[in-house]
Amino acid sequence: MAQPIISARNISKRYRLGATHGHDTLRDRITHSARALFSGKREEKSDEILWALKDVSFDIDQGEVVGIIGRNGAGKSTLLKILSRITEPTSGEIRVRGRLASLLEVGTGFHPELTGRENIFLNGAILGMRQSEVRKKFDDIIAFAEVDKFLDTPIKRYSSGMYVRLAFAVAAHLEPEILVVDEVLAVGDAQFQSKCLGKMGEVARMGRTVLLVSHNMAAVSALCRKGLLIENGRLKKAGSVGEVVSGYVEISAQTEHAFNTSKRTGNGLVRITNVEISSNFGKNTLVAGAKMRITVSYEAQKDNLPIQFLGGIFDAWSVRVLFLDSHVAGALPTNFPQRGQVTLEFGDDFSLNPGRFSMNIAARVHGEIVDHIKEALVFTVQEGNFFGNGKMPVDKGAVLYRNTWKLDSLS
Numbered sequence: 001m002a003q004p005i006i007s008a009r010n011i012s013k014r015y016r017l018g019a020t021h022g023h024d025t026l027r028d029r030i031t032h033s034a035r036a037l038f039s040g041k042r043e044e045k046s047d048e049i050l051w052a053l054k055d056v057s058f059d060i061d062q063g064e065v066v067g068i069i070g071r072n073g074a075g076k077s078t079l080l081k082i083l084s085r086i087t088e089p090t091s092g093e094i095r096v097r098g099r100l101a102s103l104l105e106v107g108t109g110f111h112p113e114l115t116g117r118e119n120i121f122l123n124g125a126i127l128g129m130r131q132s133e134v135r136k137k138f139d140d141i142i143a144f145a146e147v148d149k150f151l152d153t154p155i156k157r158y159s160s161g162m163y164v165r166l167a168f169a170v171a172a173h174l175e176p177e178i179l180v181v182d183e184v185l186a187v188g189d190a191q192f193q194s195k196c197l198g199k200m201g202e203v204a205r206m207g208r209t210v211l212l213v214s215h216n217m218a219a220v221s222a223l224c225r226k227g228l229l230i231e232n233g234r235l236k237k238a239g240s241v242g243e244v245v246s247g248y249v250e251i252s253a254q255t256e257h258a259f260n261t262s263k264r265t266g267n268g269l270v271r272i273t274n275v276e277i278s279s280n281f282g283k284n285t286l287v288a289g290a291k292m293r294i295t296v297s298y299e300a301q302k303d304n305l306p307i308q309f310l311g312g313i314f315d316a317w318s319v320r321v322l323f324l325d326s327h328v329a330g331a332l333p334t335n336f337p338q339r340g341q342v343t344l345e346f347g348d349d350f351s352l353n354p355g356r357f358s359m360n361i362a363a364r365v366h367g368e369i370v371d372h373i374k375e376a377l378v379f380t381v382q383e384g385n386f387f388g389n390g391k392m393p394v395d396k397g398a399v400l401y402r403n404t405w406k407l408d409s410l411s
Contacts, residue, residue: 003097004059005178005209006083011092013053013078013233052078053089054233060211060226062098062177065204067220067241068213069248070230072262076213079230080104080180083211098177098209099127103167112156116147116166119155123170137173144199145169165192172199178209197223217245218317249316249356259377266371270307270363273297274341275377277359286379288351288400289386294324296361297341298371304335308364309342316356321398349402354383357398 053075060066068076081087082094084102101123110119120141124134142148145165147158155163172179181200197219204210204223214220220227220241227244229237229251237247259274274297276283279290286292296309309332311324324344326332332342357379362372386400 002062005062005097006058006060007093007095008059009057009093011053011056011079011082011089011094012051013075013082013087014090015050015052016048051233053082053230055092056230056233056235057092058228058235058238060209062209063204063207064226065200065210065212065224067224067227067244068211068230069215069217069220069227069244070236071251074230075233076230077104077182078233080182080211080213084180096178099175100178100180101127101171101174101176102180102182103171104180104182110155110163110167113154115153116145116151116155116158119166120170124174127174127176129174134174137175141166141169141173144173144195161192168196168199172196172203176208178211179203180211182213183215216318217248218319221245221317260375261373263374263376264372266363266369268301269365269370270298270300270305272361272363272371272373272376273299275359275361275373277377277379286352286381287384288354288381289348289384290351291348292346292351294344294359295341296344298336298339298363300336300338303338305365306334307336310362310364310369311344312360313352314358314360315398318358319398321352321357351384351386351400352381353398353400354381355398356380 056075056079068079070076078087080102081104082089083096084100084104086104111122114122120138121131121134124131142151145162145168147162147166150158150162155166158166168181171181179200181196200210200212201223210223212220212223224241227237227239227241228235229244229247231251236251237244259276274295276295277286278293278295279286294311296311298307300307309324309326312320313322313324314320326342326344358375359377359379360372360374361376362369364370387402
């Protein structure tokens with residue numbers, strides 16, 4: 001029986017909170033001992049230690065396409081860094097049988113002072129490839145990355161999109177036995193993401209092993225046959241991708257209805273301070289067929305800013321099913337008070353189908369996004385008598401709209 005291409009046994013990774021390194025050096029030990037001596041406290045408290053991974057074990061066979069999923073901070077990226085030899089586990093053993101190429105962060109493995117051309121050959125050398133092998137794939141890499149005009153420009157001058165396109169092209173085309181891709185693909189535009197997903201599918205059909213970390217459950221389900229669900233540093237579930245995705249949705253649903261700003265970007269000119277969703281059944285209680293309201297509270301640095309509010313509602317597979325734009329609706333004033341709230345209402349002729357959804361929210365001023373919060377709210381729509389006949393079209397799409405059918409005889 002063939003050995004797994006990746007074997008992990010009881011992998012654990014410990015970080016010391018507030019420390020600059022995840023492992024103990026002699027200097028670390030002396031520093032901690034001195035602090036304990038002068039503070040009168042024990043050298044190490046349990047709450048100073050973070051176990052990013054704890055006793056994780058699994059096997060991955062050659063040719064498998066595996067989705068690694070979990071919430072932010074679950075330990076997914078730490079696991080990939082251990083697989084890629086970027087960091088060592090605190091305990092446990094991991095064996096990788098084959099050449100591995102990874103795309104974990106923008107710029108991983110690239111030298112900013114070198115040109116795009118030089119970095120392609122540098123990455124090939126890191127993967128253990130001869131120059132002749134790299135030259136064989138060179139034209140394909142450039143064609144995929146679409147950076148031929150900037151090939152001899154130092155990559156420190158590349159935009160983030162160009163950087164990612166070249167990094168992915170190198171990782172995917174230099175024929176590794178194992179391709180590891182983190183959520184970094186989210187940096188690219190929709191066309192680039194589709195192109196990358198197609199390339200990963202092509203790599204998988206060639207019999208190579210692919211590990212994909214993503215919050216896009218539709219992409220994971222389409223590409224992968226097997227999944228690993230990581231939760232609080234532990235392997236929560238391993239098996240078919242359907243079972244693992246269902247487990248992820250179940251865990252995510254436990255954190256619903258709390259306004260979450262952990263994925264916020266923006267310059268602070270306007271800050272969204274709260275988002276609430278409600279119906280005539282009450283706050284955070286959504287029922288198909290009940291009127292739905294979204295209330296957004298905000299604070300601005302000054303009065304009379306022309307604020308535009310944008311929103312997106314996504315289903316459990318991270319597919320956007322609804323886009324919201326206050327300017328398109330045209331119902332709000334052109335200048336806003338420094339503090340206030342806006343409310344968006346949906347009539348009872350429209351509803352989201354029963355299921356779990358998430359919402360992104362953003363504020364724009366003079367064409368610039370000044371506040372953007374991904375997954376600001378997660379909520380569930382319950383079943384209800386939307387059509388008035390007791391029948392609910394569950395699993396028939398994400399949106400319901402009350403409509404009228406009419407029959408005319410043509411005889």
